[in-house]
Amino acid sequence: MHDLIIIGGGPAGVSAGIYAARKKMKSAIITDMLSGQSVVSVDIQNWVGTPSISGFDLAQSLETHLRGQGGIDIMDGERAIKIEKKEDGSFLVTLQSGKTIETKNILLTTGSRHRKLGTPNEERFEGHGLVYCAICDAPLFKGKDVAVVGGGNSGLESVVDLMQYAKKIYLLHHGTALKGDPTTQEKVLNHENVEVIFNAETKEILGEDKLVNGLVYEDLKTGEKKTLSVQGVFVEIGVQPNSELVKDFVNLSEYGHIIVDPRTQKTSAPGIWAAGDVTDCPYRQNNISAGDAIKAVLNIYEDVYVRGKSV
Ligand SMILES: Cc1cc2nc3c(=O)[nH]c(=O)nc-3n(C[C@H](O)[C@H](O)[C@H](O)COP(=O)(O)OP(=O)(O)OC[C@H]3O[C@@H](n4cnc5c(N)ncnc54)[C@H](O)[C@@H]3O)c2cc1C
Secondary structure, three states: OEEEEEEOOOHHHHHHHHHHHHOOOOEEEEEOOOOOHHHHOOOEOOEOOEOOEOHHHHHHHHHHHHHHHOOOEEEEOOOEEEEEEOOOOOEEEEEOOOOEEEEEEEEEOOOEEEOOOOOOOHHHHEOOOEEOOHHHHHHHHOOOEEEEEOOOHHHHHHHHHHHOOOOEEEEEOOOOOOOOOHHHHHHHHOOOOEEEEOOEEEEEEEEEOOEEEEEEEEEOOOOOEEEEOOOEEEEOOOEEEOOHHHOOOOOEOOOOOEOOOOOOOEOOOOOEEEOHHHEOOOOOOHHHHHHHHHHHHHHHHHHHHHOOOOO
């Protein structure tokens, strides 16, 4: 019986693992990969204490730190596929390999996946001009022409982040009116470097040697295909949290994020905790995911060892 099973090995899961090991909790981390989503990013400039690091190097440093820490079972290359609650309140986690593992507490740090455009060759350009995080990557497009796909709040905020860097920003929206917050809409619609294109469906990303140099969209009113010359494409058509494992136990937001108490990271189900991008925290960032996961572990530690809560 473990005190804690962490599921997911991105910045949140690894940070949780390091803290759980340092607290000498009987813990394990289950993850298909020790890395996280930003592994594909060419340059992360806001991982505090490291002005610039590639996603790959960040992933490696997280892994080195966790393995160097010791004191936690690292089950990588494993996927958790089922969680069952037992009569005594503990949990049974089943892995894809067929193994099962028992625990008093589960910390979900399974992150989220970005909704993709579904265009041909999309994966070829990911991290090479096709990006999903304006807060992270906007500075890389200084003086360049870019397109943002998605006219909801995330798309609008991406445009605002890009305003201080990009030369020209095209905002492509499927519908006939933007959807986000009215003040941000006004800011976007009135900015001289921004051109909003309505009724636009992205059909193809163009590029050479993996570097983006254009985007083809269909004008849904006329059926005409048009090409924009851009060096960057920001995809902001929503995210899909990896919360399926606990959807029958915990309260989820309308978008499927796990609702947590932000002071403790507790979910609505006793013994199940969550941190990082899988939660309803509005900011999807490495530092925040790591911090929230650490907060969760410290609270779990208090519950198990200090308050002596048993299952
Ligand atoms: C291209 C890109 C660039 C980014 N750049 C930045 C940046 O510059 N700065 C910044 O702060 N943020 C950036 N972000 C956002 C940042 O990556 C996320 O906020 C952060 O990774 C969230 O961490 P997490 O640990 O919650 O989840 P994730 O990083 O998504 O990690 C979750 C992990 O859990 C694994 N997993 C999921 N389900 C299971 C399961 N059932 N069993 C086992 N394992 C499972 C996943 O495979 C993954 O490895 C970027 C995101 C992307 C996509």
